[in-house]
Amino acid sequence: MGDDEPRSWPGWHHHMTLVTLAYFFLVRLQYRLKKVPLLTLPQVCLLLSVLLPLPARTLEGVLERIAYYHRRHAAAQTSHRERTERWIVNMDDPVGPDTPLLAPPIKA
DSSP states (O other): OTTOOOSSHHHHHHHHHHHHHHHHHHHHHHHHHTSOOOOOHHHHHHHHHHHSOOOOOOHHHHHHHHHHHHHHHHHHHHHHHHHHHHTOOOTTSOOOTTOOSSOOOOOO
């Protein structure tokens, strides 16, 4: 549980849900076998890959997911560019106590 470093609240919940599910799986397997299984991580992954069904994937669904990631990437690039451009300071201007730390936002 403590080895993950999520960057968002939903990411943390996603990680904790998967950790809890994996722990529940191991406890249930231990109960069914009536003994403590000495399973390694690759063995647990193999068991889960057999027991958990894979989602049905279609070409349209995969293309929509790729388009989603492209839109998200473009939005992140735009946001980064806007933030970076606001920090640009003209080095020819004299710097004094009244000099703003941030340049005004650039209108596109």
